[in-house]
Amino acid sequence: MIRRIPQARDRGIPDATVARLPLYLRALNGMAERGTPTVSSEDLAVAAGVNSAKLRKDLSHLGSYGTRGVGYDVQYLIYQISRELGLTQDWAVAIVGVGNLGRALANYGGFASRGFRIAGLLDADPHVVGDRIAGLVVEHTDELETVIRQRGVSIVVIATPAAPAQQVCDRVIAAGVTSILNFAPVVLAVPDGVDVRKVDLSIELQILAFHEQRKANGGPIMAEEWPDGVVM
Amino acid sequence: MIRRIPQARDRGIPDATVARLPLYLRALNGMAERGTPTVSSEDLAVAAGVNSAKLRKDLSHLGSYGTRGVGYDVQYLIYQISRELGLTQDWAVAIVGVGNLGRALANYGGFASRGFRIAGLLDADPHVVGDRIAGLVVEHTDELETVIRQRGVSIVVIATPAAPAQQVCDRVIAAGVTSILNFAPVVLAVPDGVDVRKVDLSIELQILAFHEQRKANGGPIMAEEWPDGVVM
DNA sequence: TCGACTTTGTGCATAGCTTCACAAAGGCAC
DNA sequence: GTGCCTTTGTGAAGCTATGCACAAAGTCGA
Known part of the structure; x- marks a missing residue:
């Protein structure tokens, strides 16, 4: 039927593997810049910060x-x-919310x-609309659907405050977008078939605080030896 | 060296659980603001975007x-x-690199x-040093060790470009910091006992692109049914 | 007090991920 | 070609995480 010539086994790559491919790619790009012609799984694994067996298994999923x-x-x-990651094609990205993070x-x-080509910057604040950032002029969110459709935007980054995020999300999905990167601190409700990835800056800090507290308390082993405290 | 004593009454909370606790916390804070006195695992799970059995199991690890x-x-x-997350205490955080992201x-x-209290903003660029951001005056990275020691900084956020990140990392570790949140696109080498968490904005986009490409190619189900193509 | 009802906490089966360990495959020297 | 060396690709084992399903434990109205 459809010929997928260079791709005999692109089926079912584990999510965990997909999440590491960009890491390998970056390490490889560094090596390419330094002119390294070939690399062993061991060396690449070290550069990417993973176990070499895992790296080989990851790569074996590609071929x-x-x-x-x-x-x-x-x-x-x-x-x-x-x-495999789809980086050989051009992706048009729109960023909604041009606060500090959006900038x-x-x-x-x-x-x-x-x-990834930034094809649009949108904000609801009239004071921000018209600003020139990274070579683009910020447009009003009223233009959201137009921008998405006319410029072929397929990935939207939501960098708004929490409150308007769901509404923005609904609108971009209605306009046909199925991939969203969400920086707003809310859980977005989306229909099946839409991918949302979430980056939460404060969650990472909270995870660090958890481990830091463990260390400060004398390590993970002592914790269990605390007596039961006051119970409500 | 770290002793690993697998005990029956192990208070070790799984990493996957720790990573979700901040999510539950946010959902709970929203409910507290609305005056909700109690919540079922089902409702909280929906608010946090997880399965209710998973939520109950996560919470059971705390008690x-x-x-x-x-x-x-x-x-x-x-x-x-x-x-449990250590948020009842005050954490002094320093941000190194006051570019767009640092701001x-x-x-x-x-x-x-x-x-999390931001106790210091540092940058190597003399043009940025002295700027007032979020109520703090940006200091020169020469002051890094002083700031960390005198203000009791225990968590450092690295928001520099890739090149100086490792050096900044080495210096803050030498100054006693053992928890680092890294936004620079490099794999930081750290000794045992130091926690590094990494946030990479472009990796998330790459993962989205992978899935978007899958969809565009007719969906993940059809992929398995394609005949084997030419293999190199 | 009792019984109906709700919801937690968890045993268990399953799925997925990681790591080990090694046979297979290729390069290279001679 | 032969033998040795290096490194891949992968079967298998072990570990972690997930989600179902249900007994246990509690509430509440009568």
């Missing part, structure tokens, strides 16, 4: 792209991972270099 | 704080989760409300 006794060709592996995202260089 | 037939007392559960973090309200 058999290594050479036994030698390792992986850096350029070829970069291409294969990029293709930081708009100016973040890590997007453009990986095939 | 038996619910009442059968009734649910959980919102205020009491907030207190217990906060205490966004400094102005982010979600920190102060959870016991």
Whole structure:
């Protein structure tokens, strides 16, 4: 039926693997810049901060792209991972909410270099609309649907406060978007078929605080030896 | 070295659970603001976007704080989760790197409300040093060790570019910090006993792109049914 | 007090992820 | 070609996380 020539086994890549592919890609790009022609799973694993067996298993899900006794060709592996992640095509991204975070995202260089093109910046605040940020003029959120449809936006970043996030979410989904990156501190309700990924800055700090508290209390072993405290 | 004593009465809370506690906490805070006195695991699970059995199992790791037939007392559960996460104490946080992202973090309200006090903003750029952001004056990174020691900083946020991140990391560890939140796109090398959590904005987009590409290609179900193509 | 009803806490089965360990595969020297 | 060396790719084992299903434990009205 449909020919998928370069891709014999792109079925069912585990989520955990997909989440690590960008990590490998970054490590590989660093090696490519330094002119390294090939890399072993051991070296790449160290550069990416993972176990080498895990790395090999991850890569085996993409195909058999290594050479036994030698390792992986850096350029070829970069291409294969990029293709698997969909980074060989151009993705139009819109950022909704141009506060501090939205500005930081708009100016973040890590997007453009990986095939993500910021196609629109939108905000509800008339004082922000018209500002020029990272080469784009901020538009009013009234234009949300128009921007999405006319510029082929397929990924939307929500960087608004918590309150308007769900409404923005509903609107972009109605406009056909099925991939959302959410920075607002709310759980977005979305229909099946829509992917939401969430980044929460304060959650990460809270997880750190948990571990820090453990350390301060004399380590994880002592904790269990505390007597039961006052119970309500 | 860390002793691992697997004990029956182990108070070790699974990492997956710890990562969800802040989520529950936020949902509970919303309920507390609306004056809700008690909540069932079912309702709280919906608010947090998880399965109710998972929520109950997570909470059971903290203790038996619910009442059968009734649910959980919102205020009491907030207190217990906060205490477990270490949010009942005050954490002094320093942010290194006051670019767009550092500014966004400094102005982010979600920190102060959870016991995280920003005790220092540092940058290497003399043009930025002296700026007043979120009530603090930006200091030069030369002062890093002084700021950490004199203000009791126990958590450091690295929001610098990739290049200086490892050096900043080394210095804060040398100054006694063992919890680091890293926004720089590098894998930080740290000794045992130091916790690093990493937030990478472009990785999240790449994961979204992967799934978006899958959808565009006819969905993940069809993929398995494609015949094997040409293999290199 | 009792019985109907609600909701927790958890045993258990399952699914998914990680790590080990090693046979298979390729390069290289001679 | 042969033998040795390196490194991949993967079967299998072990570990962690998930979700079902239900007994236990509590509330509440009569």
